[in-house]
Amino acid sequence: MSISVPAPVRGFFLRHPGLSRALEIVILPFETAGKKLAFGCKMCGQCILHETGMTCPMGCPKTLRNGPCGGVRMNGHCEVVPEMMCVWVKAERRSRWLPWRGAILKIQPGLDWSLSGRSAWINVLSGHHESEAP
Amino acid sequence: MTRLPQPFIVRLDAAFRSGPPVVTCEIAAGDGADPDDVIRRARLVRDHVDAVNVPDNTAGVVHMAAWAASILLAREGVDPIMHLTCRDRNRMALQSDLLGAAALGVRNILCLTGDHMVHGDHPGAKPVFDLDSLQLLGLADVLRHGRYLSGREIKPAPDLFPGATENPFAPPYDFRPLRLQKKVEAGARFIQTQITFNVERFAAFMARVRDLGLDQRVPILAGVAPLRSARAARYMRERVPGMEVPEDIVRRMEQAGSERTRREEEGIRICVETIERLREIRGLAGFHLMPIHWEEAVSEISARARLMPARASLAAVPAIVRDDAADALHNRPREHRA
Numbered sequence: 001m002s003i004s005v006p007a008p009v010r011g012f013f014l015r016h017p018g019l020s021r022a023l024e025i026v027i028l029p030f031e032t033a034g035k036k037l038a039f040g041c042k043m044c045g046q047c048i049l050h051e052t053g054m055t056c057p058m059g060c061p062k063t064l065r066n067g068p069c070g071g072v073r074m075n076g077h078c079e080v081v082p083e084m085m086c087v088w089v090k091a092e093r094r095s096r097w098l099p100w101r102g103a104i105l106k107i108q109p110g111l112d113w114s115l116s117g118r119s120a121w122i123n124v125l126s127g128h129h130e131s132e133a134p
Numbered sequence: 135m136t137r138l139p140q141p142f143i144v145r146l147d148a149a150f151r152s153g154p155p156v157v158t159c160e161i162a163a164g165d166g167a168d169p170d171d172v173i174r175r176a177r178l179v180r181d182h183v184d185a186v187n188v189p190d191n192t193a194g195v196v197h198m199a200a201w202a203a204s205i206l207l208a209r210e211g212v213d214p215i216m217h218l219t220c221r222d223r224n225r226m227a228l229q230s231d232l233l234g235a236a237a238l239g240v241r242n243i244l245c246l247t248g249d250h251m252v253h254g255d256h257p258g259a260k261p262v263f264d265l266d267s268l269q270l271l272g273l274a275d276v277l278r279h280g281r282y283l284s285g286r287e288i289k290p291a292p293d294l295f296p297g298a299t300e301n302p303f304a305p306p307y308d309f310r311p312l313r314l315q316k317k318v319e320a321g322a323r324f325i326q327t328q329i330t331f332n333v334e335r336f337a338a339f340m341a342r343v344r345d346l347g348l349d350q351r352v353p354i355l356a357g358v359a360p361l362r363s364a365r366a367a368r369y370m371r372e373r374v375p376g377m378e379v380p381e382d383i384v385r386r387m388e389q390a391g392s393e394r395t396r397r398e399e400e401g402i403r404i405c406v407e408t409i410e411r412l413r414e415i416r417g418l419a420g421f422h423l424m425p426i427h428w429e430e431a432v433s434e435i436s437a438r439a440r441l442m443p444a445r446a447s448l449a450a451v452p453a454i455v456r457d458d459a460a461d462a463l464h465n466r467p468r469e470h471r472a
Contacts, residue, residue, distance in 0.1 A: 062221075062247055062261070066268035067313040069247050070301030070328055071375040079375035080250045092306040105312060107320055110225060110269045 005125055013126035020126055024119045031119050045115035045123055051103040053095030060087040065108040068092075145213050146242050147295050149184040149443065150324065150353045156420035157436070157443040158215060158326065158355060160187035162427050164198035164206075172203050176210045178429040182436035183212075184443040185242060187326070187422070190217040194254020201231065204240045215297065216240050219248025224264035225273065225283060232277055236292035244297045244326065245270040268320045271296055275321030298322035302339035303332060303378035311342040318352050325352055326422040329359040329370075331379050333411045340415050349417030356412045359424040360431045361401040364388040402434055409439040 013020045035041030035056075039049060042058035048065065049056060057065045061080040068088035071079030076089040095104045115123055149156045159182070161175040179186060186207055190200040204214035216235055223231065235243060247267040251259045265273065276283055280291030298317040302310050314325065330336045336356065343349055361367045364387040371379035383404060390400035409421060421441065425431050435441070 061250060061252075062263045062266065064247065064263075064266045066266050066316060067309065068304070068306065069267075069376075070299065070304055071249065072304040072306075073375050074305070074378065076305045080252050086305070088309070089306050092309045104309075105316060107268060107272065107316055109272075110265045113264075 005127060009125060010127040013122070020122050024122045027121060028119045031121055043117050043120075044111055045118040045120050046111060047120035047124070048108060050098075050100070051106055051108070053091040053093070053098065053104060055087055055091035055094055057087055057091065063111075064088065065111070067104075146185040146215065146324070150419060154442045155418075156185075156353065156355060157183045157423065157441045158185045158187060158420070159183040159423040159425065159429075159432055160189060161425075161429055162197075163189045163192065163200065164203050167198065169206050172198070172206045173210060175429045176207050176212055179423075179425075179432045180210060180212045182432050182441065182443065183423070184420075185213040185215050187215045187244065188217060190219045190246070190248070191222065191254070192217075193249045194221070194251040194256065196255060201235050201238065201240060204235070205238055208239060213242065214240055215242040215244050217244045217246055218270065219246045220263050220265050220267065220270055221248030221251065222262055224262055228265065228270060228273060229277065229282060232274060232294060233288075233292055236277075236294055241293050241295045242297060243274060243294055244299065245274060245322070246299060267298060268316055271298055271317055271320040271322050278321075295323055296321055297324040297326060299326050299328065301328035301376050302336055303328055303330075304376040307335070307339075310339060311346055311348070314343060314348055315346050318348055322352060324419075325354045327355065327357045328376060329357045329424055330408055330412065331383050333408060333415075335378065336412065337415050340417050344417045349419075353419030354417065355420045355422040356415075356418050357422045357424055358405055358408050358412070359426060360398075360405040360428065360435060361387055362426075362428055363392075363397050363401075364390070366426075398431070402431055402438070405431075405435050406439045409435070409441070 032041065032043060039054070039056045040059050041056055044058050052065075057063070061078065062069055068086055069079070072086045072089060073079060073082070076086055078084045078086050092104065095101050146156075146158070159179045161172070161179060164172040176186060188200045188203045188207065189197070191197055200216045200218070204216045207214040218228065218231060220228065232243065235241070245267050247263070251257055251261060273283060274294050274296035277288065277292055278294045278296070280288050282288060300310060300314045300317065304310070317325070327336075340349070343354065348354070361370075361383070364384060367379050367384045367387045370377045371384065386404060387397065387400060390397040412418060412421070423432055423435065
């Protein structure tokens with residue numbers, strides 16, 4: 001499952017960059033605070049939480065967006081931060097509870113770093129979150 | 135297009151199409167700028183394997199560039215498999231390295247995320263990880279089809295044969311076969327696995343892989359390695375994340391004692407037994423040896439486990455005939471089977 005925004009809405013936000021920028025200024029503090037608190041958000045600007053079992057993959061020290069690396073410890077903890085549970089072990093477990101559990105199998109493209117620090121919500125509305133990278 | 139003179143006998147993809155189990159081997163990358171060190175290691179293994187892996191700053195410890203070591207191997211008549219990690223390069227550097235490798239005739243690229251630098255010799259270095267291994271596979275696939283990531287055309291398209299790894303021994307175990315599936319879909323043309331000591335877990339992994347039909351889509355090589363001492367076994371179990379060394383293997387190594395010939399003999403025996411047990415698992419195309427600075431053991435393991443790589447069976451044939459033999463292998467597609 002991927003978030004799909006109706007084309008007219010996307011078009012509207014693309015046509016009015018000033019408006020989306022103004023909206024972003026208002027929304028950003030709330031979005032940042034809320035997502036940081038709830039998911040440890042790193043503000044990559046291209047949220048895929050819903051496709052990774054509501055677990056932010058940017059918490060991974062290697063920022064892996066497509067699954068766990070081969071270095072996960074036997075106890076499910078991270079190889080880089082031994083006291084932290086692997087983000088992807090959590091993501092895989094949580095994704096089983098979601099009605100759209102198959103979404104974790106989607107191949108996620110590389111991040112567009114120019115969107116980092118921006119509002120993912122506005123980026124979704126304007127269709128910026130779907131980059132062309134592999 | 136000018137091509138560099140290449141003494142390659144059987145290229146990896148041709149070996150996969152031939153009958154016998156394919157055998158690959160990882161050698162230690164050059165420590166320093168001494169080409170003789172790489173060449174010596176290559177000569178120890180070249181007659182026993184189809185292709186040789188060249189690691190890219192393994193475990194985050196700086197070594198000679200993998201492309202350079204790959205060229206040294208190619209000069210020795212070995213088809214190199216160059217490791218390419220996302221740890222040290224962003225997507226621009228990855229593309230230029232892939233093109234550079236292809237220009238030099240290095241077409242087998244193992245696409246890896248890369249070990250994190252915290253365990254290496256430069257823990258303070260900036261981690262790049264612009265792409266992950268899956269996105270790198272996708273990138274190699276885009277290049278192979280004649281495009282840059284930007285969409286700009288590449289003429290002619292570089293000749294690349296991208297591969298990937300999977301570790302059946304690290305959690306989440308249920309997700310590993312699915313991740314392999316993702317990698318195959320992203321463009322992996324061959325798979326090499328992490329070192330197998332726990333054959334039961336590997337068998338369970340392969341059962342799921344067969345259910346997904348992945349063994350029919352890509353050749354899968356099972357990773358194996360000889361242990362050199364009980365200390366090495368314990369080190370791997372405790373210090374190398376993602377490595378599973380069962381208790382009975384550690385115990386066997388301890389029982390072999392501290393005398394060098396006895397413990398090394400036991401290590402090779404365990405490795406050969408593992409290969410024999412892996413042979414019973416359906417869906418494997420061959421084996422990937424990781425002798426970890428012990429390239430001398432490869433010929434012994436190869437002889438005892440009766441590994442007959444496609445290349446070794448041609449070793450006795452004079453050089454001029456070899457090209458024809460390679461062509462013959464090329465034109466004789468067969469199901470890959472271990």
